[in-house]
Amino acid sequence: MRTPIYKSRPVAPSAARLGAERINDFIVMSEGCSNTYLLETSEGSVLINAGMAFEGPVHYQNFCEASAQANDIRYVITTQGHVDHVGGIEFFRAKNPGLEYIAQAGNPEHQTYDGRLQTYRAKRSGFRFIERFRADAGYYKEHGFNIGAAHAPATPEITFEERHEFKLGDLEIVLIAAKGAETNDSLVVWLPQHGICLTGNIFGCPFGHFPNLVTIRGDRYRDALVCADAAQTVLDLEPEIILYGHHAPVIGKKLIHEELTVYRDAIHYVHDEVVKGMNEGKALHTLMQEIELPPELEVGQGYGKVSWSIQAIWENYSGWFHHESTTELYSVPSSDVFSDLVELAGVDALVERARAKFDAKEPEAALHLLDIVRKADPTHTPAITLSLTVHESLLASQDNFWLEGWLEHQINQLKAQV
Numbered sequence: 001m002r003t004p005i006y007k008s009r010p011v012a013p014s015a016a017r018l019g020a021e022r023i024n025d026f027i028v029m030s031e032g033c034s035n036t037y038l039l040e041t042s043e044g045s046v047l048i049n050a051g052m053a054f055e056g057p058v059h060y061q062n063f064c065e066a067s068a069q070a071n072d073i074r075y076v077i078t079t080q081g082h083v084d085h086v087g088g089i090e091f092f093r094a095k096n097p098g099l100e101y102i103a104q105a106g107n108p109e110h111q112t113y114d115g116r117l118q119t120y121r122a123k124r125s126g127f128r129f130i131e132r133f134r135a136d137a138g139y140y141k142e143h144g145f146n147i148g149a150a151h152a153p154a155t156p157e158i159t160f161e162e163r164h165e166f167k168l169g170d171l172e173i174v175l176i177a178a179k180g181a182e183t184n185d186s187l188v189v190w191l192p193q194h195g196i197c198l199t200g201n202i203f204g205c206p207f208g209h210f211p212n213l214v215t216i217r218g219d220r221y222r223d224a225l226v227c228a229d230a231a232q233t234v235l236d237l238e239p240e241i242i243l244y245g246h247h248a249p250v251i252g253k254k255l256i257h258e259e260l261t262v263y264r265d266a267i268h269y270v271h272d273e274v275v276k277g278m279n280e281g282k283a284l285h286t287l288m289q290e291i292e293l294p295p296e297l298e299v300g301q302g303y304g305k306v307s308w309s310i311q312a313i314w315e316n317y318s319g320w321f322h323h324e325s326t327t328e329l330y331s332v333p334s335s336d337v338f339s340d341l342v343e344l345a346g347v348d349a350l351v352e353r354a355r356a357k358f359d360a361k362e363p364e365a366a367l368h369l370l371d372i373v374r375k376a377d378p379t380h381t382p383a384i385t386l387s388l389t390v391h392e393s394l395l396a397s398q399d400n401f402w403l404e405g406w407l408e409h410q411i412n413q414l415k416a417q418v
Contacts, residue, residue: 005250005259006208006300011401013084013205013246015136016055018143020062023249026171027196030062033084034245037198038063038070039191041169045069047076047092047099048189048198049085049245053149054140056088060095071095074168077102077175079200079245080183081110089154102164103156104177106185111153117218118151125217128405178202180223181230188234195240195253202230205303205401207244208259210266210293212304213312216402221316224271224309231264266297270306274313284314284322303401335375342376351382363390381418388414 016032023029028038032055037048045067051059063070073096078085081103093099114121133147140147158164164175174190181202189198204211213222234242235257242250250256270291277287288307293299321328342350354369367390373383388411395407 002258002262004208004262004298004300005255006206006302009207010247011206011209011300011302011399014132015139016051016058016062017139018058018062020066022066023243024194027243028063028066029243029249030059031247032059034082034201035243035247036088037243038067038073039171039173040067040069041171043169044072044074046168046171046173047073048243049078049200050076050088050092050154052084053087053091053151054145054147055084056091056149057145058140059088060092073099075100075102077187077189078107078185079187079189079198079202081107081114081185082183082201083114083151085200086111086154087151090152091149093154100158101154101156102158102160102175104175104179104185104187105159105161106179106183107156107159110183110185113220115153121218127409128217128402176233178230178233180226182222186230188230188237190237190239195238196243197234197237197239197241198243199234199245201245202234203227203244203260203263205246206300207242207247207250208263209300209302210263210270210304210306210309212402213309213316216308216406221312223316224267224313228264228267228271231260231267235260235264262297263299266293266299269293269297270309271313274310275317278314278317283324284311287314302399305400305403335371338372339376341372347373347377347380347383351380351386354383355386358386358390358393363394366390379417384414384417388418 013033016030020028020030026040030036032051034049034051036051036059039046039048050056060070073092076089076092076099089101137147160175160177162177166173172191172193174192176188176190178186178188180186182200186200186202188200188202191197211222211227213224213227238253239256240251240253242256244250250259270293273291274287277291288310291306291310293306327334350369350373354366357369358366367387370383370387370390373380374387377383391407391411391414395404395411398404398407
């Protein structure tokens with residue numbers, strides 16, 4: 001009987017720390033916001049991903065202590081164009097003059113896209129990472145590293161569309177595009193002589209979880225079928241080891257086949273149920289409440305959630321207009337009439353109704369009512385206090401990295417107002 005792998009693996013990523021791990025006789029891993037790997041050969045080494053800009057010096061020191069080839073890196077390859085993969089490239093380039101960067105052809109576009117929204121994304125992600133950043137800053141300062149290193153785009157010297165193969169020393173390296181699985185330039189690194197696949201984060205941040213088809217920090221939608229196809233791409237390779245973008249390697253051909261098959265089929269199941277519901281004329285929120293994975297397709301929901309992905313699939317197909325109200329087509333939000341509702345119904349009546357909803361185990365309905373009150377009267381103490389209680393109850397019953405961060409952020413803001 002299958003025991004889902006997500007139950008035995010951590011969820012949350014963390015910034016690089018001192019100390020590397022030797023995976024085998026030619027691969028060294030340095031964990032971080034995304035893992036970096038040094039592949040050693042008789043003619044120099046290959047770096048897979050480079051971490052955030054501020055992590056570069058830590059990864060470099062880790063590799064220096066674990067390998068004689070940290071200053072003989074011939075190539076760097078990124079499995080995707082996110083800043084936690086490309087940020088450290090220029091640092092490693094300075095340490096290894098002549099280093100060449102290899103990426104899938106969509107990489108320049110993705111880096112440009114990320115750069116265009118850098119300020120927006122930093123603000124949107126702050127609720128989840130600001131406290132972690134403060135802890136990281138203390139650790140880095142303690143060990144003499146500067147966490148303030150600015151991100152700099154990196155320009156690849158070599159790009160490819162579907163497949164790129166080369167050999168360094170006696171190591172054969174095959175790069176296979178998985179465009180759109182995480183970013184438009186996603187790829188996997190296949191070492192056919194060893195049955196090892198370096199996948200980066202194409203199956204989401206933690207291995208064994210449902211993918212984030214859109215992140216609540218703000219990003220482009222990811223197509224569910226593209227994500228499922230990426231799983232099939234790796235399944236077809238039949239790897240014995242996956243070196244993942246986060247946490248420890250995934251080891252065992254049978255285990256990998258089983259987990260990726262369930263992951264692929266879970267995505268197809270949710271996708272097909274959404275499409276079926278759309279064709280039957282069901283409302284989006286009805287689908288979000290009704291669709292659940294069957295037991296045989298159990299995967300974690302600690303990073304992406306099935307309900308969020310249902311909405312992502314629906315909107316990826318149908319767009320932002322839900323055909324529920326004419327007001328969707330105009331610029332005035334419903335919150336603009338909240339003060340009118342408060343004036344008509346009375347603050348106390350709305351808060352008491354919210355309390356009744358909460359007592360009836362309808363916390364989301366309670367928050368809708370409390371949002372009306374707090375929009376009209378942001379300092380209303382009973383509404384703030386009840387909202388705090390509702391958020392704390394929601395926090396106690398969830399295990400999702402992003403939702404946990406959002407609820408904690410809201411709780412801290414509410415506590416500051418009491």
